[in-house]
Amino acid sequence: MPSSFHSGDRIRVSTVDDDGIPIIRYGTVGAELPSDGPVVVLFDDLLGGDIVDQSEIVLVSLDSVELRLHGLDLLADVSMRSGLAAMWRAEADVAGLTVAALHAMGDEAAGIHNGDDWLLAEFNNFGDTWLVRATIPTDGTTTVVIRADRSNRWDGFIH
Numbered sequence: 001m002p003s004s005f006h007s008g009d010r011i012r013v014s015t016v017d018d019d020g021i022p023i024i025r026y027g028t029v030g031a032e033l034p035s036d037g038p039v040v041v042l043f044d045d046l047l048g049g050d051i052v053d054q055s056e057i058v059l060v061s062l063d064s065v066e067l068r069l070h071g072l073d074l075l076a077d078v079s080m081r082s083g084l085a086a087m088w089r090a091e092a093d094v095a096g097l098t099v100a101a102l103h104a105m106g107d108e109a110a111g112i113h114n115g116d117d118w119l120l121a122e123f124n125n126f127g128d129t130w131l132v133r134a135t136i137p138t139d140g141t142t143t144v145v146i147r148a149d150r151s152n153r154w155d156g157f158i159h
Contacts, residue, residue, distance in 0.1 A: 004035035010060040010096050013041060013052055022068075026060065026095050044094075062099075062130060065092045066147035074144045075118060075134055082110040085121035085132045088146045099123055102132065122151065 005011065009029040017023050027043040038051045058064050067088055074080050085102050092099050102121040105111055111118040117135040124130070129151040134144055 004032070005029045005039050005054070005057065005059075007032050011039075011041065012058050012060050012064060012095060013043075013056050014058070015052075015056050044096075060095050060097065062092070062097060062125060062148050063150075065095045065097065066145055067091050069144050069146070070142055072136065072142050072144065075136070078108055078110045081118065081120070081134070082108055084134050084144075084146050085109075085111075088120075088132050088148065092148075099125070120146070123148075 007029055011027060011029060013025045013027065015023060015025075025043050025045065027041045029039055030042040030049045031040040033039060036054075038053050039057060040049045041052045041057070042049050065088070067084075069084075069087075074084060082104070085104060089099050089102055100123065102123050104121050105119050109121075111120040111134065117133045119131050120134055121132040122129055123132070130148045131151050132146065132148045134146050137143055137145060
């Protein structure tokens with residue numbers, strides 16, 4: 001997390017609602033405040049601004065956009081797994097990022113099993129190759145995390 005945010009920065013806010021359900025909102029920093037204080041955020045889905053604690057904020061980038069979906073069946077079922085990369089791309093669109101073309105990987109566009117995760121799709125961004133991955137966190141939950149990161153030349157070859 002940066003020590004301070006600047007007016008116009010595109011950000012993601014991770015918090016919980018009044019019922020304790022985790023929510024993600026995207027927005028723009030609306031005003032600069034002291035580096036150790038809260039941040040004024042203009043959310044995409046709300047009118048006006050809101051004051052948010054810096055601990056809940058992350059700058060939006062390709063590697064900070066992630067989906068956390070419940071149900072391990074999302075990876076076990078080929079037809080559901082094949083749609084996860086497109087769902088990640090839709091989340092990137094909501095975050096304000098542009099991903100030109102996703103190239104699905106594996107048979108039936110269902111990804112390649114790579115040890116502890118699935119390589120679902122790849123795309124290029126300013127000359128860098130990125131991979132959309134699905135992983136299961138080690139915390140024992142039934143959550144599947146879908147995110148992108150820069151490609152490693154060994155991705156897909158380690159089993």
